[in-house]
Amino acid sequence: MSPNRVYWVSFVCFGLAAAASAGVNIAHGETDITTLVSALAGAVLVAVAVVALLTPERGHGPTEWDPLVYLVVGSAALYVAINAWDLYSVVA
Numbered sequence: 001m002s003p004n005r006v007y008w009v010s011f012v013c014f015g016l017a018a019a020a021s022a023g024v025n026i027a028h029g030e031t032d033i034t035t036l037v038s039a040l041a042g043a044v045l046v047a048v049a050v051v052a053l054l055t056p057e058r059g060h061g062p063t064e065w066d067p068l069v070y071l072v073v074g075s076a077a078l079y080v081a082i083n084a085w086d087l088y089s090v091v092a
Contacts, residue, residue, distance in 0.1 A: 003069045004061040010076035011049035017076075017083040018042030024090055 019042030025035045052059020062069050 002063075003065045004056065004059070004063060005053065007061045007069050007072055008049045008052045008059060010073045012046055012053070013080050014076040015042045015045030015047075015049060017080045019046065021083045021086065024087060028090075 019039055022035050022039035022042060026039065049059075052061065
């Protein structure tokens, strides 16, 4: 898998986790501005990353495995893990 694809898939995961976290908060009645902005930002991030994945010539990303790719992948994995733990604690 190319570093460009891994980079944008990480942003898709990050956006989905942000939108899901905001969705759980909205379901619990938290409709403050930060929750709504978080939901919107997650949706926009997913949309931008999906466009970059579907049209690689438009989505400029890293072409080599450099520290930026590892930083984005690690950050997305940590953010998804934290939100998954929060979701699990709400369900369980």
